[in-house]
Amino acid sequence: METAQETIQQTEAKAETSKTFKGTGSQVLLNGLIEEGVTTIFGYPGGAIMPIYDALYDYADKLEHILVRHEQGGIHAAQGFARASGEVGVVFATSGPGATNLVTGLADAQIDSTPLVCITGQVFAHLLGTDAFQETDVINITTPVTKWNYQVTDAKEIQEVLAKAFYIAKSGRPGPVLIDITKNAQLQLEEFPEYVKCNHIRSYRPKPKVRIEYIEQAAELINSAKKPFILFGQGVVLGKAEEEFKAFINKTGIPAAWTIMGEGAIPTSHPLNVGMLGMHGNYGPNVLTNECDVLIAIGMRFDDRVTGRLDKYAKQAKVVHLDIDPAEIDKNVKAEVGVWGDCKETLPLLTNLVNESKHEEWLAKFRQYNQEEIDQVITPELYPTGDEMTMGEVLRNINEICGGDAIIVTDVGQHQMVACRYAKFNNTRSNITSGGLGTMGFGLPAAIGAKYGAPDKTVIAIIGDGGFQMTPQELGTIMQFGAAVKILILNNRFLGMVRQWQQLFHDKRYSFVNITSPDFVALAKSYYIEASKVDERANLREALETMINHEGSYLLEVMVGRENNVFPMVPQGMSVSEIRLK
Amino acid sequence: MSTENTLEHKITKADFDGKQEYTITVYAENRIGLLNRIAIIFSKRKINIESLNTSPSEIDGIHRFNIVIHEGYEVVRKLARQIEKQIEVLKVYFNTNEEIIWQELALYKVSTDEIAEKVTVERLLRQYGASAVVIRKDYTVFAVTGHREETDALVKALEPYELIEFVRSARVAIIKDSAGFHEKLKEFEAFEPREELVENEFLEKGEKIFTM
Numbered sequence: 161m162e163t164a165q166e167t168i169q170q171t172e173a174k175a176e177t178s179k180t181f182k183g184t185g186s187q188v189l190l191n192g193l194i195e196e197g198v199t200t201i202f203g204y205p206g207g208a209i210m211p212i213y214d215a216l217y218d219y220a221d222k223l224e225h226i227l228v229r230h231e232q233g234g235i236h237a238a239q240g241f242a243r244a245s246g247e248v249g250v251v252f253a254t255s256g257p258g259a260t261n262l263v264t265g266l267a268d269a270q271i272d273s274t275p276l277v278c279i280t281g282q283v284f285a286h287l288l289g290t291d292a293f294q295e296t297d298v299i300n301i302t303t304p305v306t307k308w309n310y311q312v313t314d315a316k317e318i319q320e321v322l323a324k325a326f327y328i329a330k331s332g333r334p335g336p337v338l339i340d341i342t343k344n345a346q347l348q349l350e351e352f353p354e355y356v357k358c359n360h361i362r363s364y365r366p367k368p369k370v371r372i373e374y375i376e377q378a379a380e381l382i383n384s385a386k387k388p389f390i391l392f393g394q395g396v397v398l399g400k401a402e403e404e405f406k407a408f409i410n411k412t413g414i415p416a417a418w419t420i421m422g423e424g425a426i427p428t429s430h431p432l433n434v435g436m437l438g439m440h441g442n443y444g445p446n447v448l449t450n451e452c453d454v455l456i457a458i459g460m461r462f463d464d465r466v467t468g469r470l471d472k473y474a475k476q477a478k479v480v481h482l483d484i485d486p487a488e489i490d491k492n493v494k495a496e497v498g499v500w501g502d503c504k505e506t507l508p509l510l511t512n513l514v515n516e517s518k519h520e521e522w523l524a525k526f527r528q529y530n531q532e533e534i535d536q537v538i539t540p541e542l543y544p545t546g547d548e549m550t551m552g553e554v555l556r557n558i559n560e561i562c563g564g565d566a567i568i569v570t571d572v573g574q575h576q577m578v579a580c581r582y583a584k585f586n587n588t589r590s591n592i593t594s595g596g597l598g599t600m601g602f603g604l605p606a607a608i609g610a611k612y613g614a615p616d617k618t619v620i621a622i623i624g625d626g627g628f629q630m631t632p633q634e635l636g637t638i639m640q641f642g643a644a645v646k647i648l649i650l651n652n653r654f655l656g657m658v659r660q661w662q663q664l665f666h667d668k669r670y671s672f673v674n675i676t677s678p679d680f681v682a683l684a685k686s687y688y689i690e691a692s693k694v695d696e697r698a699n700l701r702e703a704l705e706t707m708i709n710h711e712g713s714y715l716l717e718v719m720v721g722r723e724n725n726v727f728p729m730v731p732q733g734m735s736v737s738e739i740r741l742k
Numbered sequence: 743m744s745t746e747n748t749l750e751h752k753i754t755k756a757d758f759d760g761k762q763e764y765t766i767t768v769y770a771e772n773r774i775g776l777l778n779r780i781a782i783i784f785s786k787r788k789i790n791i792e793s794l795n796t797s798p799s800e801i802d803g804i805h806r807f808n809i810v811i812h813e814g815y816e817v818v819r820k821l822a823r824q825i826e827k828q829i830e831v832l833k834v835y836f837n838t839n840e841e842i843i844w845q846e847l848a849l850y851k852v853s854t855d856e857i858a859e860k861v862t863v864e865r866l867l868r869q870y871g872a873s874a875v876v877i878r879k880d881y882t883v884f885a886v887t888g889h890r891e892e893t894d895a896l897v898k899a900l901e902p903y904e905l906i907e908f909v910r911s912a913r914v915a916i917i918k919d920s921a922g923f924h925e926k927l928k929e930f931e932a933f934e935p936r937e938e939l940v941e942n943e944f945l946e947k948g949e950k951i952f953t954m
Contacts, residue, residue, distance in 0.1 A: 299775055300775070300778060303775065303778055303779050303782060304782050304786065307829065308829045309775075311774075311775075328829055361829065362832070362927075363770065363771050363829065363830050363831060363832045364829045364830075485827065486823055486826075486827075487820070487823035487824050487826075487827050490819075490820075491820060491823075
């Protein structure tokens with residue numbers, strides 16, 4: 161440790177007028193982050209990353225560091241930041257437990273294609289493999305949940321590895337990258353060359369040349385279709401191709417439904433937006449999946465929660481699949497035409513070749529099913545007549561107050577499905593949710609990150625009473641750094657989604673879903689966060705307005721009906737056309 | 743270019759008749775940890791690797807993996823795409839046994855006394871294509887290079903004479919129709935590949951791909 165201190169003290173950290181830089185590995189790492197345009201870091205210090213934190217002390221004017229309360233909170237915050245801003249989220253954590261606490265967030269970011277660069281400290285290189293204090297094999301633990309990872313043991317590698325990390329994280333199909341840096345490399349004094357961004361790796365081709373013959377084949381199929389149907393996912397958002405997508409549907413007049421990861425890529429109010437796909441999606445899109453003749457999947461991956469039973473999924477349809485990742489094409493659903501490429505490039509080419517069209521009769525079918533769903537499900541949910549409040553009416557009130565301009569961050573469970581179903585969105589990157597991994601505890605920290613990623617937006621975190629109790633420690637982060645997040649706890653005093661399944665499929669054997677909660681209002685207040693609780697409809701609207709109009713962060717707990725279910729529902733193992741309205 | 747993709751597996755009816763042996767050839771950067779990254783693609787799906795060999799390739803600095811699995815075509819195709827998706831992997835091919843030239847090396851340790859007494863060593867060497875690697879007073883080591891049946895046959899033949907030790911290497915394979923990987927690599931190294939570089943050759947097969 162003495163030698164470490166000495167090395168730091170020897171470091172003068174003066175950027176010379178020449179383009180080289182003399183300093184430590186830690187300093188060159190932070191310089192590299194600035195070169196990559198990083199402004200915000202979510203992190204937590206510890207023994208093996210102390211040299212980086214020591215260097216960070218002098219960078220306070222250039223890099224904002226948010227001290228989270230747990231590394232999982234840090235990585236979810238970085239995810240929220242990345243999803244709201246479209247930039248790469250950056251996380252610092254120490255070795256051992258610091259690094260293992262990142263794993264859930266890495267898995268979440270990997271399955272939801274969120275660009276992250278995580279920097280973990282590691283024990284000195286000469287201690288690797290000795291079971292040193294806080295040593296853990298981070299590289300091998302994180303290999304299945306990272307797009308790429310690398311262990312740096314020599315400071316001379318840092319610049320190149322960092323440049324590669326940012327390039328890999330944000331190019332092609334984005335994903336999380338982890339760099340593990342041994343303490344000696346952080347301390348190592350070197351003369352470093354100028355930082356050069358990476359734009360090519362010979363073994364990695366993120367954006368393929370688009371093959372025009374596949375575009376032509378796709379256009380031909382689309383032009384011949386009588387009942388075409390578009391499914392779009394987060395690929396449209398990640399490709400920053402919202403305008404290109406809009407142009408495509410506006411010209412073709414094809415109804416388009418979204419996965420929860422793609423929600424908001426076009427406004428909820430767009431006339432061709434026919435709603436949500438999947439298990440708790442809308443009635444029409446699910447039923448009509450099995451009636452369309454050409455299914456056009458754009459930037460989505462046919463997750464099992466979207467397809468239901470695969471051997472009864474869209475068997476009558478010819479599938480056109482646009483995706484940037486070739487491993488997704490033909491993975492779950494066989495494509496008649498696979499268009500491999502960035503939809504930012506492929507969609508305009510396709511738009512050029514397709515006929516202008518309107519599919520009035522076909523659209524009318526969606527409206528017909530929608531009316532049925534409105535009558536049987538949506539109206540009772542949004543305008544309940546019973547005493548108990550529903551999650552749906554809370555969402556309706558939020559829509560009325562915010563008009564669709566807020567960023568809605570959700571946790572996982574019933575409230576998540578209700579929020580995705582009923583929240584209105586005018587803008588892209590406004591629905592932030594843990595889609596693929598379904599991580600309870602995601603909501604609160606992700607909302608903090610989203611607020612840093614989009615500081616001018618109202619950020620509302622909608623969280624269940626169960627999920628909130630998984631990461632409540634991040635109230636401390638809000639307290640200290642003041643992220644003006646509106647926390648809305650929809651409390652049904654149950655682990656609602658599991659309870660719903662137990663009711664429907666396990667004879668109401670409510671096994672360990674009866675969860676008790678602390679006094680959330682008092683908890684928030686103990687963190688000096690304004691809070692209140694509503695248990696009557698008469699006070700709901702005013703309470704929501706108070707929360708949203710409050711200057712800083714605010715926690716509102718709303719007591720909703722205990723045993724409400726989310727419908728429609730495609731029961732597991734059933735076909736999408738067997739969707740139940742009750 | 744598509745007609746030149748001779749390294750690639752040609753789909754036949756046999757591909758859909760159930761499981762068979764496929765040899766996966768991976769061209770990759772020589773990087774610590776990549777073996778693990780590739781191996782977990784199999785273990786994640788609970789697929790056993792029958793044989794795995796890593797070696798240098800014909801290109802300086804590029805490593806080559808030979809992986810043998812017993813699986814159906816659909817599974818192998820998906821695995822190949824998942825492997826090719828890894829950042830440090832350049833190219834993945836998969837082939838049936840008919841499409842490759844392959845060898846395995848086996849070593850056999852037997853008692854020299856036993857073998858000299860009871861077997862005509864000369865006949866043994868000739869019949870099984872074996873060679874004597876070491877002949878000592880106490881034991882002799884034979885080597886056989888060939889297909890599985892050939893190396894297995896000598897195990898059978900030596901069983902009565904106390905086979906003290908036996909070991910067989912992983913499979914090494916060369917794709918028969920090989921045009922080589924050289925040209926491709928140059929393309930990979932180029933920032934802007936030529937128009938003809940078929941980057942996703944799987945997509946060439948649209949109509950031939952089996953439906954789930």
